Amino acid sequence: MPSVIADRYEPVELLxxxxxxxxxxxxxxxxxxxxxxxxxxxxAGLDDEQIARVYTRTFREARSAARLDHxxxxxxxxxxxxxxxxxxx
Numbered sequence: 001m002p003s004v005i006a007d008r009y010e011p012v013e014l015l016x017x018x019x020x021x022x023x024x025x026x027x028x029x030x031x032x033x034x035x036x037x038x039x040x041x042x043x044a045g046l047d048d049e050q051i052a053r054v055y056t057r058t059f060r061e062a063r064s065a066a067r068l069d070h071x072x073x074x075x076x077x078x079x080x081x082x083x084x085x086x087x088x089x
Contacts, residue, residue, distance in 0.1 A: 001039070002082055002083065004029070005026070005037060005080060005082045005087050006080035006081070006082050006087065007029075008028060008029055008030050008080070009026045009027070009028055009029070009035065009037050009080075009087070009089060010026055010027045010029055011024040011025075011026045011037065012024065012025045012026055012027060012034075013025045015036065019043065020040060020041065020042070020043075021038055021039045021040045021041040022038070022039045022041065023036055023037070023038050023039075024036070024037050024038075024039060026089070028089070035077070035089050036074075036089065037087050037088065037089045038087065038088040038089075039085075039087055040054075040055070040058050040085055040086045040087065040088070041085075042054040042055075055084075055085055055086055058079075058086045058088070059079055059086055062076050062079035062086065062088050063079065066079075076088060076089075077089050
């Protein structure tokens with residue numbers, strides 16, 4: 001794992017891990033605040049083309065989720081690419 005994601009997010013502590021990745025408590029070095037970032041990890045056994053589709057879909061879904069505003073859902077603030085894969089904050 002990189003020590004800083006997209007020259008901005010500094011992972012501090014692993015909060016949880018699931019089937020599609022891990023969520024980290026991180027420090028946003030640009031805005032000097034604590035954030036959560038999701039490290040997207042595709043399931044094992046996928047070929048390169050399938051992984052590329054997962055990443056493309058992740059970017060598309062993050063952009064769609066960022067448009068939503070409701071107290072019952074997590075707000076998406078950013079989606080960045082690091083080492084060829086998406087990270088969501």
